[in-house]
Every structure is written in structure tokens, then in C-alpha cells.
Amino acid sequence: MLALATLALMAGAAIAVQASINAQLGVLLHSSLLGTAVAFAVSCLVSVFAIAVAVRHYPTLATIQSVPWYLWCGGLLSAFGVGLFYFLIPRMGVGSMMSFALTGQILVAVVSSHFGWFDLPAKPVSLLRGLGVAALLAGIVLINWE
CATH class of the missing domain: 1.10.287 (Helix Hairpins)
Incomplete structure (x- = not known):
């Protein structure tokens, strides 16, 4: 449990640092939306690389189709939340x-x-x-x- 708690603390610290960095990127680019887009583009590239390296068994089409529609909305919530972070950090x-x-x-x-x-x-x-x-x-x- 201590190892998991340590990893969770590291995840929280990483989010605070990345949010600060990307909020400043948005300030310098004069657009918090552009800062958000850059952050998600880099995240996408890193995720695709990690999938290529680590995933050995991909889901079947039937498995993908069985996923409830609302579980595909996480990306929308991420973009909304992260975009607000980058908008609000320079102000708050x-x-x-x-x-x-x-x-x-x-x-x-x-x-x-x-x-x-x-x-x-x-x-x-x-x-x-x-x-x-x-x-x-x-x-x-x-x-x-x-």
C-alpha cells in the first residue's frame, strides 16, 4: 500500500507541475485552448508510443462495441477540466x-x-x-x- 500511495503522490505532484507549465505555455501563446491542445497532442504521442511498446493483446471489435457510450466521454471531461486548469492557474x-x-x-x-x-x-x-x-x-x- 505504501508503494501505491507513493505513486499516487507522485502523480499528484506531476499534475501540479504539468498544469503550471502548460498554463504558462498558454499565457505565452495567448491562448489557454492552444496550451491545452499542445498538452493533449504530446500526451497522445506519448500514449501511442507506450501502447506500441507495452500492449501485446488488443481488444476485439466486439469488445470495443460492448463498451457503454458514456465511458467514451472521459476525453471530453479531460479536455474540459484541463482547459479550465490552464485558464484559471494564471488568474488564481x-x-x-x-x-x-x-x-x-x-x-x-x-x-x-x-x-x-x-x-x-x-x-x-x-x-x-x-x-x-x-x-x-x-x-x-x-x-x-x-
Whole structure:
């Protein structure tokens, strides 16, 4: 579990750094949308390379067709969320933006886990988890208090 937690922390750190870099790219290019497009183009190239190197068995057409339509919408949500990151970071600062963004992620994750959305394991909201959410919200206030 410690190794997974370490990887998760590294993923969060990578997102904060890449968001800052790409937000500045958008500022210098005078378009947060262009910064988003560049980020996704590079991500696409890296993903295609990783697939070519790592994937040995590709899904069949029947498997692809069996995927529910709403599971194909992740890219839309990514473009929306990432585009907003690059738009808001130069206006709010990376600390404030990340604190609000992470709060949104955790709140939706808690609700999603409670109901077991997308066939993922259900983890009902408990008193302890509710206190954690309250502490998170208090942290957002303290981080952004001025």
C-alpha cells in the first residue's frame, strides 16, 4: 500500500507541475485552448508510443462495441477540466487552483464511491469519511484565506 500511495503522490505532484507549465505555455501563446491542445497532442504521442511498446493483446471489435457510450466521454471531461486548469492557474495561482480542483475531485470521488458508480467498488460514506470531507473543506478555507 505504501508503494501505491507513493505513486499516487507522485502523480499528484506531476499534475501540479504539468498544469503550471502548460498554463504558462498558454499565457505565452495567448491562448489557454492552444496550451491545452499542445498538452493533449504530446500526451497522445506519448500514449501511442507506450501502447506500441507495452500492449501485446488488443481488444476485439466486439469488445470495443460492448463498451457503454458514456465511458467514451472521459476525453471530453479531460479536455474540459484541463482547459479550465490552464485558464484559471494564471488568474488564481497554482496553489489556489489545485486546492479547489482537488476538493472537487475528492467530493465527487466520495459520492461516486458511495454509490459505486461505473461498476467500481462501493465504499459508503461513514462518519469518519464525513469528518474527512469537513476537514478538507476547512483546509480549503485556510489555504485560500487572505
